[in-house]
Amino acid sequence: MIGRNCIVRLSRYKNALYQFKKLGVVKIFSDNLAEAVNVTASQVRKDFSIFGISGNKRGGYQVEVLIEQLKDILGKNEVQKAVIVGAGNIGRALMNYTGFEKEGITIVAAFDIDPHKFNEQANVPIFGIDKLNSFISNNKITIGIIAVPAVAAQQVLDLMEHAGVKGVLNFAPISLRANNNIVVNNINLELELENLIYYINASARTKE
Amino acid sequence: MIGRNCIVRLSRYKNALYQFKKLGVVKIFSDNLAEAVNVTASQVRKDFSIFGISGNKRGGYQVEVLIEQLKDILGKNEVQKAVIVGAGNIGRALMNYTGFEKEGITIVAAFDIDPHKFNEQANVPIFGIDKLNSFISNNKITIGIIAVPAVAAQQVLDLMEHAGVKGVLNFAPISLRANNNIVVNNINLELELENLIYYINASARTKE
DNA sequence: CATATTTTGTGAAATATTTCACTAAACAAT
DNA sequence: ATTGTTTAGTGAAATATTTCACAAAATATG
Numbered sequence: 001m002i003g004r005n006c007i008v009r010l011s012r013y014k015n016a017l018y019q020f021k022k023l024g025v026v027k028i029f030s031d032n033l034a035e036a037v038n039v040t041a042s043q044v045r046k047d048f049s050i051f052g053i054s055g056n057k058r059g060g061y062q063v064e065v066l067i068e069q070l071k072d073i074l075g076k077n078e079v080q081k082a083v084i085v086g087a088g089n090i091g092r093a094l095m096n097y098t099g100f101e102k103e104g105i106t107i108v109a110a111f112d113i114d115p116h117k118f119n120e121q122a123n124v125p126i127f128g129i130d131k132l133n134s135f136i137s138n139n140k141i142t143i144g145i146i147a148v149p150a151v152a153a154q155q156v157l158d159l160m161e162h163a164g165v166k167g168v169l170n171f172a173p174i175s176l177r178a179n180n181n182i183v184v185n186n187i188n189l190e191l192e193l194e195n196l197i198y199y200i201n202a203s204a205r206t207k208e
Numbered sequence: 209m210i211g212r213n214c215i216v217r218l219s220r221y222k223n224a225l226y227q228f229k230k231l232g233v234v235k236i237f238s239d240n241l242a243e244a245v246n247v248t249a250s251q252v253r254k255d256f257s258i259f260g261i262s263g264n265k266r267g268g269y270q271v272e273v274l275i276e277q278l279k280d281i282l283g284k285n286e287v288q289k290a291v292i293v294g295a296g297n298i299g300r301a302l303m304n305y306t307g308f309e310k311e312g313i314t315i316v317a318a319f320d321i322d323p324h325k326f327n328e329q330a331n332v333p334i335f336g337i338d339k340l341n342s343f344i345s346n347n348k349i350t351i352g353i354i355a356v357p358a359v360a361a362q363q364v365l366d367l368m369e370h371a372g373v374k375g376v377l378n379f380a381p382i383s384l385r386a387n388n389n390i391v392v393n394n395i396n397l398e399l400e401l402e403n404l405i406y407y408i409n410a411s412a413r414t415k416e
Numbered sequence: 417c418a419t420a421t422t423t424t425g426t427g428a429a430a431t432a433t434t435t436c437a438c439t440a441a442a443c444a445a446t
Numbered sequence: 447a448t449t450g451t452t453t454a455g456t457g458a459a460a461t462a463t464t465t466c467a468c469a470a471a472a473t474a475t476g
Contacts, residue, residue: 003463007406011399012383019382029423037383041423042465049425057424057471074402075409093301099381099398105405142408143401167408169400173307174227175220175245183407185400190307191219192377192393193351194282197313198215199391200350200375201283211433237453249453250435257455265441265454 002050007074009047012037014070021063029060076104081139085156086147087112087126090171094145095124105143109135113152129159136163143167150174157184210258215282217255220245222278229271237268284312289347293364294355295320295334298379302353303332313351317343321360337367344371351375358382365392 016036020028030048031041048054048061053069055061082100084091087110094100095110110126112118119126127135135141144160146153146168153172160168160182167183170176173190224244228236238256239249256262256269261277263269290308292299295318302308303318318334320326327334335343343349352368354361354376361380368376368390375391378384381398 001410004403005463007403008399011396011402015381015399016383031423038385040465042426042467043463045423045425046464055424056473058422058473059471060423073406075405076402080405089301089304093297094397096297097397100401103398103401105401143404166412167404169404173223175224177246180411183404183411185404185407187395187397187400188219189302189305189395190311191216191223192395193308193311193313194219194284195212195215196351196375196377196391196393197283197288198281199393202209203388203391204374213433239453248435250437250456251433253454254434254456263454264443266443266452267441268453 006047006050009037009039009043010051010070010074013044013047014067014074017063017067017070021067025063027060028063028066030055032060079104079106080143081106081108081141082143082145083108083132083136083141084110084124084145084147085112085129085132085160086110086149086152086171087114087117088147088149091145091147094147107145108139108141111135129156132159133163136160136165141165143169146170146172146176148172157182214255214258217245217247217251218259218278218282221252221255222275222282225271225275225278229275233271235268236271236274238263240268287312287314288351289314289316289349290351290353291316291340291344291349292318292332292353292355293320293337293340293368294318294357294360294379295322295325296355296357299353299355302355315353316347316349319343337364340367341371344368344373349373351377354378354380354384356380365390 013033016033017028030044034041034044051073053066082105084094084107091110095107100107107124110124111129111132112126113129115128117126118128142165144165144167146156148156150172153170153174154176157168157170157176157178161178165182168185170184170186171189173188176184176186178184221241224241225236238252242249242252259281261274290313292302292315299318303315308315315332318332319337319340320334321337323336325334326336350373352373354364356364358380361378361382362384365376365378365384365386369386373390376386376393378392378394379397381396384392384394386392
């Protein structure tokens, strides 16, 4: 199985390529990409070789072609539907976040436990959590986003898993437990900050 | 230098330990922690050994002591001040996010380019971006959070770096370039979703 | 057209990370 | 006390990841 870091790099390459394309760049070399993404050129070539992406010796890679190949590997050829559970700060921000559409993900509904937050007329309608299960199965939702407090997160994951969601993005600051029918990616803001502080301190120590 | 994954695991151990503590657990073994965090028991022990954390053979580790040791390593013994640049969806969500306080980080101000968003009276006041530099130096801000669109992100980072910020949490979906006076952690929501989709597809392929 | 240069693709080497497996310490039981 | 059991600590082994270095292909140059 291919490591997560490798897949993350592919995404970064693709991002960088979009920028190069915007600047009118047509042909690119491994070292240009490497610099843009902060890795070595052989890392870039090795990553590509793993997925059978090939360029031309002395000719580099065609930006357009490479983008398509990466899109293909990263699997965004059909639009996927997602729901958010939790209409708090983070949940609401994600409902209005435009970056997901660009990536082929549409957020079609949100769910919360608090009736004051219900709003079936909104752009992204907010329903009661009791509707989650039927909504997911009726609308063939593949992706769930968890934006509830830590205590409720495991329960929400179980609901989603049971309803047939295939992948979950979890914003609750807790390690969730899932069987291997479902993929869970954690985005833990507190952990990221803590991590940042560690490296700030480490870098201060190094300079002494 | 110690790998990022290792530091991330330390944070996860600490999180798990808080939960155990809440349940009244006093003494814990490497395999309990391992299970909670989804790693092997020897990974736990190896991680601890790197940082000179030791327990008792057959007696495991004292939950309270372990939490303190981890807090110490992760460096959260003094409250740090942070500012947010960008008062859009993500920026506003982060201003109201209560999880940071718990981790010893206080968000003291936000900055935006749009005068409609200015609000010096708010709980977290929102100023014009032109005030960023002086605010950071006058208030000895160590942490910056970038929540602006991708095109503006590099510029904001440069401003922060120049003003003396030590670490940055970047939410803009772009690879930023910084010299090594400053630590940058990226949280790229689009990339995480893309990554999730890759693994959903990969897991579907495996099952065929 | 021949030669020089550049850049890919990739095994092999070097590093880094994780797991294994065993020793010894701590505690429990008899 | 002695014996048995559990679990930390840790070198060594196994894996995984990254970098090196060079042959071969593509293009440029004279």
